[in-house]
Amino acid sequence: LPYCHVTDHCRKRKWLVISYDEKRLPRCETFMVRHDYLCTEDPNVQVRLRSRSQHGRTTYTITTRRYDGPEPVETRMQLNYREYISYKKMGDRSRVPINKERRCFMFGRQYYHLDTYTSPLPPSCGEKPLMLLETYTTAPVGNTEEPPLPDFMTIAGEVTGDPEYSMYTIAKLDSEKTNMNR
Template sequence: MLQIEDTFFELGRTCKRDCLIICDRGAMDASAFVTKERWDEIMKENCWNSVELRDNRYNQIIHMVTAAKGAEEFYSTEDHNCRSENVDLARELDSRAAASWVGHPYFDVIDNSTDFEDKIRRMIGSVCHKIGIDTGDRLLKNARKHKFLVEGPLPEDSVFPPFQDFEVVHNYLQSNSPNQVRLRKRGQKGHYSYIHTVRRQNTPGGQVIEVKTQIGHRDYINLLTQKDIAHFTIYKRRRCFIHNNQYFQLDMYEQPSHPRCKGLILLETYSAVDDEQLQQTLPPFLNIKKEVTGNPDYSMYNLSLREDWKTSKKFCRSIIGPETQPNESGENYYQKDRNETSGHAQTQACKTNGYNNKEVMKPTINGKI
C-alpha cells in the first residue's frame, strides 16, 4: 500500500498543476487490525516511527464514523462484498481505526449527527477548509474552534480514553504587524514534525487567515534565527484523544515560560453544535472551569509576551475579529461567538516539495461512510 501511495505522491510532485491526492485508508489503519505487540514489531522491522508514518506522511486525516454509531438503521452488510461485520463489531473496529490516528495534528472526525448528504458536505467542506478553497456558504456548517480552561490536577492516565502525548514547542518570529508568524515543533520519542504558520489579519472581509506550511528540520533551524525576542518560547505537553466522537487536544504548559503560564491547562476542539450540545460532549473526567474562546488572556501570542500586559504595546486584543473594546469597568471584554464578529477563521494547509514549488495536498479519508 505504501508503495502505491508513494507512486501517486511522486506523480503529484511532478505534475505541473496543483493536485489533491486522497487516500482511502492510510498507513496507520493496519495497526487497528493487529495486536499492539505485532504492530510494534512491524514498525521496528521496517525502521518506521509514528511521527513520520502518521503525522508527516499525510497533511490531513478525516475519519468518517461508521453508520453503526448513531445511524444504525442505515447500517447493512447487504450489497457490500467487503463488509461482513455486525453492528457491534463494526463499532469496535471503527473505534480502533479512529484511535490509530489519534495524535495527527489535523484530524477531523465526521460523525452521524446529520443526514448522509450533509455528512458528505461536511467531509468535503473539511478538506476545502484545510487547503484554503473558498466554498462560500455552500458547505458551511458553522464549525469553529472552542477553547476551555481546565483546572488541575489532571486525573490518572487510566481515566483517559486511548491517547497520544506529544512534546510541542512554539516560537514566534519577527514579522510586520499585524501579521503573526510562528514555528511549531511537535513530536514524540525523538521524532518531530515542523510547521511554519503565518496568521494574516486585516484581510478583505475581516477574515483571519492562517497559512500553514510543513517544513523540514533544516528550514526549521534556519528560521529560528528570526525568533522574536519579545516572546518567550512556549513549551507544552499536548494530549490528543477522542471522546464522544469528538477530537480533543489538551495542552499542558510547561516551564520555562512566563509565570502567567505556570500550571495552565487548556482544552481545544472544533465543533458545529450549539453550546448546550457541546457541553454534553465534553470529557466529564476533566475539571473544566469555563470557556475562554476568543479571550485574549488565553491567546498563545499574548501568553508568550515577555512584557507586562498592562504596559505592552504588543498585547493583541483582537483575537477573532474586530478590536475588543473596554467595558464600563475599564476591563477588556471579548466576543465569544465568531458569528458575532465581522470575520471567521480559515486555514490553508499544504506541503511544498522541491518540484517548482508545487503544492501537493495528501489527506487520507478513513472509515465506512
C-alpha cells in the same frame, strides 16, 4: 466526522482546565510541542514556528496568520530541520517560546487536544501550570450542551476568543497580567 475543521462551519473552541483524573483519560497520542514566534513588520500578521515530537521523531511547520478581514486566515508549510533552524534566528525577542505536552484523544464522538504548558512556563502563567482543552466543532461558542465535555475534567470555563488565552498573548514577555486570573 469528529475532527471537523475541514468544513466551513467548524470553529475551534477552547476551555480552561483546572484538573483532570489521569486514570480516566482515554487512550491518547502524546506529543511534545514547541512554538516560537517570529518577528514581523506587519502588525496584522503573526508568524510562528512549531516543532512537534513523538517517539524520537520531530516535524517542523511555519504558520502565518493574517488579520485582514473578519476572520484570521492561516497558512501552514512543512519545513525541514535546516529551514527550521534558519527561521529560528528571526525569533521575536518580545515573546518567549511556548512548550507544551499535547494529548489527543476521543471522548464520545468528539476529538480533543489537552495542552499542558510545560517548563519553562511563560511569565504570564505566574509559575502555575496552564491546561487548555481544544476541539473543533460546528456548535456555537457558549453552547453548554455541545460538544460534550470530558466528565473526568474540572473545567473553569470556556475561553474561546479570549485574547488572554491565545498563545500569542501567553508568549508575551512584558505581559501586564500574571496568573491568568486562575
